[in-house]
Amino acid sequence: MTDAAVRRVTALGALTAVLIGASVVGLFLVAPEDNGPGGEGQIQRIFYFHVSIALVSLLAFAVAFIAGAAYLRRPRPWWDDVVLISIRLGLVFAVLTVITGSIWAKAAWGRWWIWSDPRLATYTLVVLLYSAYFVLRSSAEGERQARFSAVYAIIAFISVPISFYAVRIAQSVVHPVVFTSKGAAMPNSMLIWFVIALAGMAALFFTLLQLELIQHRAQRALQEVKLRLERG
Amino acid sequence: MRHPDAPLVDASGLVRGFGGRRAVDGVDLQVAPGERVAVVGPNGAGKTTLLRIAATLLRREAGTLSLLGWEIPDQAQQARRHLGYLGHDPMVYLDLTAQQNLELFADLYGIDDASECITAALSRVGLLARSHDAVRTFSRGMGQRLGIARLTLHAPRLLLLDEPYTGLDSRGARLLDDLVADVGADRGILMVTHELDRALTGADRVMVMHRGRVAAEFPTAGTDLPEFRKRYAELTA
Amino acid sequence: MNPSARRQYAALLRKDLRLEYRTRETIVAMGLFSLVVTILFEFTVGERIGNTSAIAGGIIWATLTLGAVLGVGRTWVPEREQRVLDAILIAPVPRLVMMMARTTALVLFLLGVQVVVVPLAIVFFVNGTSPASLVLIAGVCILADVCIGIMGALLSSMSVFSRTRELVLPVLLLPSLIPVVIAAGGATDAALSAPRQMAEYRGYCLFLAVYAVIFALVAYATFDYILDD
Missing domain, CATH: 3.40.50.300 (P-loop containing nucleotide triphosphate hydrolases)
Known part of the structure; x- marks a missing residue:
């Protein structure tokens, strides 16, 4: 662990704290309530967190995809760490997306679960897809574990848009899509706070990624020392 | 080469x-x-x-x-x-015949005049008479001999x-x-x-x-x- | 494919078909399993709603996909149990050729099952249909089977090297196949409904084709890393 890495993660952590603090204050105290015709009132504020968490989970899976491809090109344990940690964090964010989405559904439509919301349905599939990553990972061993994990990170990431599209066409046929994203229709005062929330979540992801990478590196160094001691 | x-x-x-x-x-x-x-x-x-x-x-x-x-x-x-590789197991399909197994490997290695090669290999290991029986019916020793035939088929x-x-x-x-x-x-x-x-x-x-x-x-x-x-x-x- | 690769492909495919012809394990198990699940759906879902025609496509493809997991799980099993895998991997066969032979064998097995199960399921769930609809459904079968075959060959080759093979495969395979189930089910329903919904049918089939092409490319890019140790 180098000083530079510590400084980096400290700076990133501080930035994360500021951004998330600002977005919490902004979203709950400053941003206007959604009181227009058809507005959803207070509960609408969860939307900012819901959408930014969802986008950051996709970002995490994209990082895992890139790191997976990089691992296949140059099999360095560091890339495998990035894949593993990104998918773990991405999965946490995806589960939170489903939970916040469910809360929103309860508030907006009076039911905890709405299959006809394509985002909620897709994220449920995404959670399943990426949960399988850990099943595969725990059942493979050694260098093969890293290699298969990298391949699966690629397959799963490509499955995401395909799943989304499949859910979309299934619903457009069975019942027309009623609940479309209202993101584009946000007034500017809302949009600013949304962007800050999104940046905060992204910074949170990168901070956690860095922290865990440092931990993995330390663990591997420890392993190396143990090995050397064993050999005498 | x-x-x-x-x-x-x-x-x-x-x-x-x-x-x-x-x-x-x-x-x-x-x-x-x-x-x-x-x-x-x-x-x-x-x-x-x-x-x-x-x-x-x-x-x-x-x-x-x-x-x-x-x-x-x-x-x-x-x-x-x-390369030719032989382990403790003959590494052949038990549900195929000796002949079919060697045909498969002859194709995988792109051997010309495969049928003569296969006949020669089978007679070398003394399995010509059983060439059309499934390997499952072979004794362990016979299976292992088929493994030797597989090993040497492509002259590694x-x-x-x-x-x-x-x-x-x-x-x-x-x-x-x-x-x-x-x-x-x-x-x-x-x-x-x-x-x-x-x-x-x-x-x-x-x-x-x-x-x-x-x-x-x-x-x-x-x-x-x-x-x-x-x-x-x-x-x- | 160059001549030697074509010969290797034909040899590997012939081997899979010969093994299946001799033992008939895979197709019989897949077929029976699919029929049982079909009947399960009939008593759990079909009994409760009057007209099952509208949900026939979904039931058929959920059933067939569950059955396909059995067949995909048999992939590489003879190689593993009879320890032939090393002999195959050490032969100078491009990994892509192995993958294509595997995929083709899976597609043929799936079609073998569907020839029996799909007409039966249609008899069970649908109130009268026309030969033209059956032809359209045959097209769906071929497209969806190619999707399942590619994904199956790709993921089963990973699970075969894992410790808990039988457990890993369904967990790995089914989430990735959900889009195929959705589209194949939709296309089948479009073909069965009266009047036939040709625009919808074409859309779903196009989706299946795109899925097959995308994952064929993924398989092409990654297969070397799976089978090489």
Whole structure:
């Protein structure tokens, strides 16, 4: 662990704290309530967190995809760490997306679960897809574990848009899509706070990624020392 | 054959771990054309791991490896054409006939005049009469002899043998002895065994492995069995 | 494919078909399993709603996909149990050729099952249909089977090297196949409904084709890393 890495993660952590603090204050105290015709009132504020968490989970899976491809090109344990940690964090964010989405559904439509919301349905599939990553990972061993994990990170990431599209066409046929994203229709005062929330979540992801990478590196160094001691 | 004089195996610093410990830990290995090398060592010494790395079946984590002058893994396909691998199992499909098994491998290796080759190989191992029976009906010794037929079908230049005498009947053992004895000037053998006498009689050079490393390496000429046993016991203590 | 690769492909495919012809394990198990699941759906879902025609496509493809997991799980099993895998992997066969032979064998097995199960399921769930609809459904079968075959060959080759093979495969395979189930089910329903919904049918089939192409490319890019150790 180098000083530079510590400084980096400290700076990133501080930035994360500021951004998330600002977005919490902004979203709950400053941003206007959604009181227009058809507005959803207070509960609408969860939307900012819901959408930014969802986008950051996709970002995490994209990082895992890139790191997976990089691992296949140059099999360095560091890339495998990035894949593993990104998918773990991405999965946490995806589960939170489903939970916040469910809360929103309860508030907006009076039911905890709405299959006809394509985002909620897709994220449920995404959670399943990426949960399988850990099943595969725990059942493979050694260098093969890293290699298969990298391949699966690629397959799963490509499955995401395909799943989304499949859910979309299934619903457009069975019942027309009623609940479309209202993101584009946000007034500017809302949009600013949304962007800050999104940046905060992204910074949170990168901070956690860095922290865990440092931990993995330390663990591997420890392993190396143990090995050397064993050999005498 | 791009490099007729290139070493059959040229490896240095091979490393491969399994679950946190290194099964092969910095091994150098050379097999020249015409040479037979035996690798001996106690269980868990890393013999089979080393052989599987040399057979392109297992990736190394560090070190360099070329087979017949081809760089592994980039040119593995070219090298594989000249490799023959035999383990404790015959490595044939039990639900296919002997003939069908050899047809499959003749196709995979792109052998011309496959049917003559297959007939010749089957009669060499004494299975011609049973060529249309499913391998499932064979005895263990017969199956292993079919394994020898599979091994030699494409005239490999480098034979990789992993405890090949396990499960062989006396006829099969004789076949394998002959195969090892007249290796020829441009072929080579890398054999893993725990039978010290086989290593001594069947190889030109012996490598003793212990805990993933080469503990000693010496020519078999001028070494007698009792002396070898004593030395082996010291090295692997 | 060059001539030697074509010969290797034909040899590997012939081997799979010969093994299946001799033992008939895979197709019989897949077929029976699919029929049982079909009947399960009939008693759990079909009994409760009057007209099952509208949900026939979904039931058929959920059933067939579950059955396909059995067949995909048999992939590489003879190689593993009879320890032939090393002999195949050490032969100078491009990994792509192995993958294509595997995929083709899977597609043929799936079609073998569907020839029996799909007409039966249609009899069970649908109130009268026309030969033209059956032809359209045959097209769906071929497209969806190619998707399942590619994904199956790709993921089963990973699970075969894992410790808990039988457990890993369904967990790995089914989430990735959900889009195929959705589209194949939709296309089948479009073909069965009266009047036939040709625009919808074409859309779903196009989706299946795109899925097959995308994952064929993924398989092409990654297969070397799976089968090489």
